[in-house]
Amino acid sequence: MSAGQNQGEWLEEFKQGLNQSEVEANSSNSLDSLRREAVEALMSEPLPFRKMERWRYTPVAGLFKLPLNILKNQPANDTGYEELFSMGLDSHRFAVINGHAHFLGDINELPAGVIFSTMHDAAVKHEALLSQYAGKAMSQQGTQNRLQASLVNKDSKLFQYLNQSISPDGIFIHVPEGIKLEKPVEVVFFKSGNQADLVQTHNVVVLEKDAAMTLHEKHVDEEASQSFCNNQLEMIIGDNASLQHYYLQQQGSSGWHRQGMHRIQAEASRYRGWYGCCGSQWSRLETTVIFSGDNAESDVQGIQLALNGQLSDIHLDTRHDQPGCHSEQHFRGLVTGKSKIVFDGNITVSQDAQKTIAHLSDNNLMLTRNAEIDAKPQLEIYADDVQCSHGTSIGELDEQSVFYLRSRGISEQQARNLLSIGFVAEQIDKIELEAFRQYMLDLLEIQLQAAQKQENPDDGQ
């Protein structure tokens, strides 16, 4: 238990631990083969640093200096999970506590054939099914070398390997053909205690042909801890299947958070995502989208808040390799204080992907001059019959609008607040789940006010 003393060396310690661990070399289990690949690759994978294109604007050295405890995390108490589900949704619930997943409902109440499981249980009980899908959303490879072929972060797949090298727990959901889940599935990822832990999860959601569900994931922690949460979520969406997905990251301001979100969509499938990147002192969301069939649709909307010296980083990679697919990706960012937003949106349209429609936008509001925004949209098109666009903007509050509100008796600070909230609220208004929409509006207001207190501690009232 000496991790606390070995600052800067947790990764080395982690690797040594892997060398000694027993990955059965000849197991045919696909999770084991993913793990073998990850362990081997991790040993020689370079650390990300600034000269790498995908890390140009994202300082990461501090992460490797954290006094992380890389030993097995202690499971939290078995009680009190219900309190985490504060949105009051009528939902199927999973709690993932310090990396350990628990399904809180009764599996007998699920429609026939639906699997709600933990990854660790699924590796035993649904081995064949899991082998088919684990790692699949990361690339179109067969079961071999899925990780190396993955699109994410071509410069350094360190965090992917780090994650897979221990086959972490997480949730596994399989919705068979034609089944539409009425209630949303709500997953709360929770880091308890103040110990600086490395917490990793691997989550796989599979929708077979014509299936449909809503996934609502939220990442929170209990108190100030310099933990590093490193998650992978894979979504495999079958022909004509439909997934609605909400992602909210609101960990406390000393945490570090990375999530790889990988999705593969078959013919005529539909995905609607809303991502709220609001928490942690350092966070990075890396998404990849692959279309494996034509006429699929993907609509991703989201917000980035960096308010209190936070760094919020998003990397989107959408690959149009099939004809007739439609992708929308639209984000808004709000940055204040000495905080920083990085937005890197990439769309690739290959030669065969005719009739592609793809749009990307990223609009940011900068409330203070010493904040920083690095927005980099990129569109690579090799087909000739497509409708594509991308654009980014960085602006300040409109002084005419501030005057208008002040002339109605509203204080300057409150005027700026209302306008800042309004800028982001336009994006929040796209949330269809009413309880979540209201939750986000409240969260935004609370976070903005907290940031102001931090910046102007002397302001009364």
Place this chain on the structure above:
Amino acid sequence: MLTIKDLKVSVEEKEILKGLSLQVNAGEVHAIMGPHGSGKSTLSHVLAGKDGYQVNSGSVTYKGSDLLELETEERAHQGIFLAMQYPVELPGVNNMVFLRESYNALRKARGEDEIDSPAFIKLIREKADQVKLPAKLLKRSVNSGFSGGEKKRNEILQMALLEPSLAILDETDSGLDIDALRIVADGVNQLRSPDRAMIVVTHYQRLLDYIKPDVVHVLADGQIIKTGDFSLVKELEDKGYGWLIDEEAA
């Protein structure tokens, strides 16, 4: 209520108001007319406390104190209201939230308790009905996608809600059809009271036909060049501004 003495104001080094004097008493409705570029909007903005205007000399006394010393929001707290010529759109800012924030800011400044949500909704519905603003516009973002007439009605709604001591309407009639004009005029007329004053700034006489101001001023080249009663409006309608400006120059 309001005394302006020899006010000189520049915008970006250019003098716009060149020694303007004006006395407005409680209970009076004043009209300020004048050709484009005469300084009408500058006067409105200076009274409301907008940035970008340099007061070179002169004084503005409101309810016995120096108005120019006050911040924009403090002027609102003291009962000054400016209905804007071009109300801005505030995307994402809910109209109802904005109206309530504003109403409560004024109550707070007067040392009164904030109004709760149900009571406010009841109040604002009544007021909206009074100025014929469709209730659905209360739920939208402030002025966002409103027609020109709806924006002006939203201004009159704010005036009716905030019940100012001194209301300034800056070309509120511009771009309005006859029905919308009626609503603006009705809004003004309903608010007329012995302890309230209004300044209606306009380029046209049409609105004034409905309002019938007590005092009419002609502003040209940064000064009030003529003051009269309502009959001056008729005269301007018949003769235009030319004769007055010529008279001034002579």
